[in-house]
Each structure stands twice: as C-alpha cells, then as structure tokens.
Amino acid sequence: MSPRLPRRGGTAEREPRPVRVPPLLLAALRDGAVPLRSDATTVTPDAALRVAVVIPQFRRGSGGHHTIADLVRGLEARGHALSLWLVDEEGRHDGQNDVDLGELFQRFFGPVAAPVRRLAVAGDDDFGGPTPGDVDVLLATGWQTVPAVLRLPGARARAYLVQDHEPEFYATSAERDWAQWTYRQGLHAVCASPWLADLVTREYDCSASSFDLGVAHEHYVPLPTHRRDDLVLFYARATTARRATTLGVLALQELHARRPDIEIALFGDGRRLATPFPHRHLGVLTPDALAHAYASATVGVVLSMTNPSLVPTEMLACGLPVVDLASDSMLATFGDDGPIALSPADPIAIAATVERLVDDLLERAERSRGGTALAATRTWPGAAEQVEAALRTALQRAE
Structure with missing residues (x-):
C-alpha cells in the first residue's frame, strides 16, 4: 500500500521548515578564500588599525556579543577604527535597517562608536550590498561568520575571535563538521583563554593567540549590602x-x-x-x-x-x-x-x-x-591590549 501524502494546504505545505546555512558557505567550500591584499607590510607596528568585525545575529543576554562589544570599546579606546557587520542566517533581524540594528546592539550590549551594518548576500556567490572594503583585518567572531569573511575582498589579514570550541555545541552533524572546518582555513585564532588557544593549535594545527576575559569593574564590585548566609x-x-x-x-x-x-x-x-x-x-x-x-x-x-x-x-x-x-x-x-x-x-x-x-x-x-x-x-582594557597584539600577529602572518 502506498504511503499517504499530505493533503494540499496541510501544515507541511503551508509551513515548510527553513534550512539554515551560513551565507557563502557553498562558495567558500568550492572556491576557497578570496586573496588577501599584498601590502600587509605597509602597516607599521604602532599604526592605528582598521578592523571590520563580522558578527552573527544577536539577542539580549548574549555573553558572546557582550564580549565583542567590550573588546570593540577597548580597541576604540586604543585609537583603532572598527565597524560591525551582521551575518544573519537565521533571519532574526529581518525588517530591521542598519539604524535599527545599531540601536538594538547598543541597547543590549552598551555604547560603541563602531557602526553596525548588515552584510547582505546576493545568491550563493556574492554580496548584494555594502561591504567593509579596504581594511587591515577582517575578524570573524563565530563559525557561521567564517565563510563570509573568507569571501570578502579588500583585507590585508584575516583573524578569528574564538570564544569557545563551537563544534561541541552540536551533536554529530554537518554543522559540527563545518564548525571544525573553520579552524583549518588559515585565520589566526584569537582565543578567549590559553586552554582554548592550546586546543585549536593542537587539534587543528591553527595559529593562535589568547586573551583573558575581562570584568566590567564599573558594575561588578563588592557592594555595601547585606550578604545572606542561606x-x-x-x-x-x-x-x-x-x-x-x-x-x-x-x-x-x-x-x-x-x-x-x-x-x-x-x-x-x-x-x-x-x-x-x-x-x-x-x-x-x-x-x-x-x-x-x-x-x-x-x-x-x-x-x-x-x-x-x-x-x-x-x-x-x-x-x-x-x-x-x-x-x-x-x-x-x-x-x-x-x-x-x-x-x-x-x-x-x-x-x-x-x-x-x-x-x-x-x-x-x-x-x-x-x-x-x-x-x-x-580588565577589558587589558583584554583589548592582548587582542590588539593578536591582530598585529595576524598581519605579520599575512606578509
């Protein structure tokens, strides 16, 4: 007896399940990375850097995005020019323009000077809107952002802010394999602990630096309040x-x-x-x-x-x-x-x-x-100093 097919107009037809794939993953797997600029040596060791930070979709309470914001503030205080570029494979920010995105990011994670812009993708192979253009470093910040970072032109170097071992976020799956693949793409890893830097170096033969997560001491201090014992x-x-x-x-x-x-x-x-x-x-x-x-x-x-x-x-x-x-x-x-x-x-x-x-x-x-x-x-200023040194290492490796 043949299996019964869902009737037309049924739930399966009205609400197809979306397939979420990081933008430009197929192009990155097929064609690899766009070549870097060849003038990384022109950036002097004390020069202010232009850094484009590519971020995934966000929501209130995201510790990873809070870390990104704290590092952006710290790097801006050190004289560097940063911009934030959103990769949203989940469609979480559909209908929000760049002004909305910037206001929402700052409401959730605090003020930054860096503008927030959507990194629009046209089809599977190209960008359909503004891109960072000529920058010193393109910085991926999650495995889903790596394919877009690999395909963006105009950078002297690429780096990868690694806040956790993201393959462990998944059961056995294509997503787990792709997350592991990102560590093998030649991006210098900027890891949020020495343990994490050692892991990606050992497991993926990835060049890595580390930094210590900071504390927002303007908020988190011993307060003169009663401490309970229960x-x-x-x-x-x-x-x-x-x-x-x-x-x-x-x-x-x-x-x-x-x-x-x-x-x-x-x-x-x-x-x-x-x-x-x-x-x-x-x-x-x-x-x-x-x-x-x-x-x-x-x-x-x-x-x-x-x-x-x-x-x-x-x-x-x-x-x-x-x-x-x-x-x-x-x-x-x-x-x-x-x-x-x-x-x-x-x-x-x-x-x-x-x-x-x-x-x-x-x-x-x-x-x-x-x-x-x-x-x-x-401290976050101390973390930003460590991250700056890692970004300069990425530039040196790109020479």
Missing part, C-alpha cells in the same frame, strides 16, 4: 547547553532535599524553568542588578563544560564564592587550588560542594578574598 544563585541559561542547566537542576534538587532551609534563585534565562524544588526566578538581569544579586548571595553556581563564561569572574569581582566544574578548561584557567571551588560533573558532588561552602564561613571568606584579588587583574 541563598544559592545558579546561572541557569537553559538555551545554552554547555552551561549544563539540567546537571545544575539535579544538583540543586539534591541540595534542597538535604537543606530545605537554603533558598535557591535562578537567573540567565528569560523563561522560568520548571524545577522539582521551589526557587526564585530572576530572569535576565542588567549588570547593576546582577552585581546586587552577586553581592547578596551566599554561593554562586556556574557550570562550564567548555570554555569558562564571563559569569564566574564577575561573581568573584563582587566577592561571591563560586562553585564550577573541574573541567579541563576551568582547571587550566583557574587552577585546582584557585579561588573557585571546582567539583566533578556529578550532581551529588556539586550539591556537597555547595553545602560545604554554605556551612563554612571561613572557607567562603578565603575564597571571596582570593576571588576579588584575581578579578582585579582581569
């Missing part, structure tokens, strides 16, 4: 799988069973989570509201399965003791004997670590002192 704050960004929200929920379920007197608050996601224990839903908070939460809680919980996020160091800057995973990235970045209490990726172990810190005032005080001292060394 409040656990969990970064529960369920839309970001590598933050292991399900593992954290299971650990907090165990903690609540042991200690129902401890209040639990979740933040980082606009949508409330259904949990098997009572909790306060804080949602996506502004930096100042986050700092107040960090200054009021007893222990902060952040789970980093790949590269560390911004959140642990921001918590440390506010004097909040932190529990995170004893992953390779966290051990390499903070050390087993550093200020962050590192736990195996096991809910019982995480619950026990949190409970120990809640009960041990002396350990909390010691970790708070060590954390604020470490966070004081992490």
Whole structure:
C-alpha cells in the first residue's frame, strides 16, 4: 500500500521548515578564500588599525556579543577604527535597517562608536550590498561568520575571535563538521583563554593567540549590602547547553532535599524553568542588578563544560564564592587550588560542594578574598591590549 501524502494546504505545505546555512558557505567550500591584499607590510607596528568585525545575529543576554562589544570599546579606546557587520542566517533581524540594528546592539550590549551594518548576500556567490572594503583585518567572531569573511575582498589579514570550541555545541552533524572546518582555513585564532588557544593549535594545527576575559569593574564590585548566609544563585541559561542547566537542576534538587532551609534563585534565562524544588526566578538581569544579586548571595553556581563564561569572574569581582566544574578548561584557567571551588560533573558532588561552602564561613571568606584579588587583574582594557597584539600577529602572518 502506498504511503499517504499530505493533503494540499496541510501544515507541511503551508509551513515548510527553513534550512539554515551560513551565507557563502557553498562558495567558500568550492572556491576557497578570496586573496588577501599584498601590502600587509605597509602597516607599521604602532599604526592605528582598521578592523571590520563580522558578527552573527544577536539577542539580549548574549555573553558572546557582550564580549565583542567590550573588546570593540577597548580597541576604540586604543585609537583603532572598527565597524560591525551582521551575518544573519537565521533571519532574526529581518525588517530591521542598519539604524535599527545599531540601536538594538547598543541597547543590549552598551555604547560603541563602531557602526553596525548588515552584510547582505546576493545568491550563493556574492554580496548584494555594502561591504567593509579596504581594511587591515577582517575578524570573524563565530563559525557561521567564517565563510563570509573568507569571501570578502579588500583585507590585508584575516583573524578569528574564538570564544569557545563551537563544534561541541552540536551533536554529530554537518554543522559540527563545518564548525571544525573553520579552524583549518588559515585565520589566526584569537582565543578567549590559553586552554582554548592550546586546543585549536593542537587539534587543528591553527595559529593562535589568547586573551583573558575581562570584568566590567564599573558594575561588578563588592557592594555595601547585606550578604545572606542561606541563598544559592545558579546561572541557569537553559538555551545554552554547555552551561549544563539540567546537571545544575539535579544538583540543586539534591541540595534542597538535604537543606530545605537554603533558598535557591535562578537567573540567565528569560523563561522560568520548571524545577522539582521551589526557587526564585530572576530572569535576565542588567549588570547593576546582577552585581546586587552577586553581592547578596551566599554561593554562586556556574557550570562550564567548555570554555569558562564571563559569569564566574564577575561573581568573584563582587566577592561571591563560586562553585564550577573541574573541567579541563576551568582547571587550566583557574587552577585546582584557585579561588573557585571546582567539583566533578556529578550532581551529588556539586550539591556537597555547595553545602560545604554554605556551612563554612571561613572557607567562603578565603575564597571571596582570593576571588576579588584575581578579578582585579582581569580588565577589558587589558583584554583589548592582548587582542590588539593578536591582530598585529595576524598581519605579520599575512606578509
């Protein structure tokens, strides 16, 4: 018997599933990179740079875009001229013009001088609108932006801001393979930790520099507010799988069973989570509201399965003791004997670590002192200086 086909006008016909492919991926796979300009040697070591930063679509609360904005501000303060170019394969910003995009980016991530413009693609092989033109460095900022960066003409060098090992964002898939492919395209990687730089160098034979994620010390400082001794704050960004929200929920379920007197608050996601224990839903908070939460809680919980996020160091800057995973990235970045209490990726172990810190005032005080001292060394001007050096390395490699 033949299978029945959906009737005309049915759901399958009315609402076809979109196929999302990074712009110019096919052209990059078929034809490779557009040749770079041959005059990289004309850029002197102290010259101000013109940098075109190609960014993926964005939404409120994106830590990756916040890092981009902080680095752009830092590079602008060092005298460089930057522009931001949007690649939107999801269609998230359909209907928004360049003015709308610039206003939205600054509303979400703070003021930058760099204009924000859409990088329009005409068909599979060409650009259908303005492009950066002649620049010193084209900077990709996510694997989906790499094909467009490879196909853009007019650059003296290309580099790749790598904030995480993005193949791990996917199950076995074409997207995972393509993300791995981007590290093999000759772009100098500017990595958001020494661990990440070592990984892409070792796994992909990719040239790499590293920088330390900064802290916005104008927001994240110890505040003269009452710090409770019974409040656990969990970064529960369920839309970001590598933050292991399900593992954290299971650990907090165990903690609540042991200690129902401890209040639990979740933040980082606009949508409330259904949990098997009572909790306060804080949602996506502004930096100042986050700092107040960090200054009021007893222990902060952040789970980093790949590269560390911004959140642990921001918590440390506010004097909040932190529990995170004893992953390779966290051990390499903070050390087993550093200020962050590192736990195996096991809910019982995480619950026990949190409970120990809640009960041990002396350990909390010691970790708070060590954390604020470490966070004081992490600044966005310092990160921008490291990134500038990496961009100049990309230029030297292009000679």
